[in-house]
Amino acid sequence: MSHKYEADALRKRALIHLSHAYPTTLDEWDHLPDELPWDGEALEIAAVARQLGADWILPTSFYRICQRSFDRAIITGDELSDADKVNCIKGLRYLETTGATNVLDFLLAPYSNCSTRARCMESRQTIRREVETERRKYDAERFTEMPLELFLEDPAANVCVDCFSKMKEVHEDARKELWDDLPRIFGLDDWKKLEAMKAEALK
Numbered sequence: 190m191s192h193k194y195e196a197d198a199l200r201k202r203a204l205i206h207l208s209h210a211y212p213t214t215l216d217e218w219d220h221l222p223d224e225l226p227w228d229g230e231a232l233e234i235a236a237v238a239r240q241l242g243a244d245w246i247l248p249t250s251f252y253r254i255c256q257r258s259f260d261r262a263i264i265t266g267d268e269l270s271d272a273d274k275v276n277c278i279k280g281l282r283y284l285e286t287t288g289a290t291n292v293l294d295f296l297l298a299p300y301s302n303c304s305t306r307a308r309c310m311e312s313r314q315t316i317r318r319e320v321e322t323e324r325r326k327y328d329a330e331r332f333t334e335m336p337l338e339l340f341l342e343d344p345a346a347n348v349c350v351d352c353f354s355k356m357k358e359v360h361e362d363a364r365k366e367l368w369d370d371l372p373r374i375f376g377l378d379d380w381k382k383l384e385a386m387k388a389e390a391l392k
């Protein structure tokens with residue numbers, strides 16, 4: 190076996206392995222096991238993805254960086270280029286503000302098909318207030334919960350069945366929208382281009 194062939198085969202195997210842990214669809218993301226290989230090494234993963242030209246790994250590895258790295262590690266580390274450091278910090282700011290607010294909107298929206306509107310609305314507002322109380326406790330030494338992970342478990346809401354199913358739907362739609370937007374949030378090409386790139390590299 191030639192050296193070139195071996196290197197290509199190895200590269201492809203590494204890419205396939207990485208692509209499982211850093212998927213391009215929300216469904217795959219939601220079904221990842223709790224423990225991932227190289228967990229907590231998102232900065233190194235993003236650097237490797239850049240080196241290998243595996244851009245489809247970047248949206249989720251940048252997302253993981255935002256989840257598990259403090260600003261100082263992103264800024265002072267030598268894993269990322271200056272441009273990618275800016276992409277990460279810009280993305281992080283967006284996720285913590287607009288991104289989180291959009292995902293939490295299901296706790297504010299009035300749902301018209303409801304016969305106990307006042308009670309349901311009050312219950313949603315109570316939960317929203319609790320969430321905002323948590324969000325007020327900013328701590329630079331603690332990781333913020335990222336919007337895709339907010340309310341993955343059903344909220345303990347005292348609402349009617351109609352409101353409950355509508356809330357779940359609005360929440361899931363907002364997560365989906367955020368996922369679709371993830372590459373743009375980090376200054377990357379859209380999923381369609383990234384997935385075409387992935388298909389080409391892994392064929």
Ligand SMILES: [Zn+2]
Nearest residue numbers: 303309349352
């Ligand atoms: Zn209701």
